[in-house]
Amino acid sequence: xxxxxxxxxxxxxxxxxxxxxxxxxxxxxxxxxxxxxxxxxxxxxxxxxxxxxxxxxxxxxxxxxxxxxxxxxxxxxxxxxxxxxxxxxxxxxxxxxxxxxxxxxxxxxxxxxxxxxxxxxxxxxxxxxxxxxxxxxxxxxxxxxxxxxxxxxx
Numbered sequence: 001x002x003x004x005x006x007x008x009x010x011x012x013x014x015x016x017x018x019x020x021x022x023x024x025x026x027x028x029x030x031x032x033x034x035x036x037x038x039x040x041x042x043x044x045x046x047x048x049x050x051x052x053x054x055x056x057x058x059x060x061x062x063x064x065x066x067x068x069x070x071x072x073x074x075x076x077x078x079x080x081x082x083x084x085x086x087x088x089x090x091x092x093x094x095x096x097x098x099x100x101x102x103x104x105x106x107x108x109x110x111x112x113x114x115x116x117x118x119x120x121x122x123x124x125x126x127x128x129x130x131x132x133x134x135x136x137x138x139x140x141x142x143x144x145x146x147x148x149x150x151x152x153x154x
Contacts, residue, residue, distance in 0.1 A: 032123050033099065033106075037067040041149040047133065047142040054137070061087035067150065073097055075108065106130075126152050 039062065044054040064080040064087055075097045081090035095110040099120070107117045121129040128150040137144040 031071075032125055033069045033097075033128070034071050035069060036153040037069070037128060037150040038063065038153060039065065039067075039148055040151045043147040044137045045145040045147065046138060046140075047136075047144045048140055053144060061090075066153070069097060121147070128152070 039058040041057050042054065043052060043056075045051070046053055061080040061082045066078045068076045068078075073096050075093075075095055077093045079090045079092065080087045082088075093110055095108055097109075098107045099105070104120045105117050106120055107115065109115050119131050121131045123129075130148050130150070132146045133143045134146065135143060137146070
């Protein structure tokens with residue numbers, strides 16, 4: 001579950017500051033990410049030849065998973081799973097996040113001290129797309145690209 005989350009948010013924000021002006025700029029940079037997001041589409045693209053290996057809307061219980069980003073750089077993720085034909089809550093993760101507008105890196109520090117990063121390809125007030133190269137989806141020996149599209153909830 002954490003891998004899917006990172007893939008989707010790998011490209012968001014690593015906030016660092018050296019002074020008051022930087023801090024103001026960082027606060028402005030994180031505003032688009034603040035709020036609740038849900039995954040809407042997942043694509044896997046071959047690292048060997050750029051062929052689309054998988055492209056599908058997020059459905060079922062996975063579509064209920066929520067990713068919430070606070071203005072105070074905190075995050076929480078709520079996961080759902082199927083149990084006897086209905087979706088039930090199946091755990092959550094919490095921690096802090098940082099985003100670098102320059103590198104487009106989103107770094108998560110989970111409450112258990114695990115740290116993961118992801119790349120945010122695009123981000124606006126309604127959509128966010130993350131891109132990552134962390135797994136060999138088609139077992140050809142080359143890491144493939146995972147693209148996740150998120151929609152902001154109103």
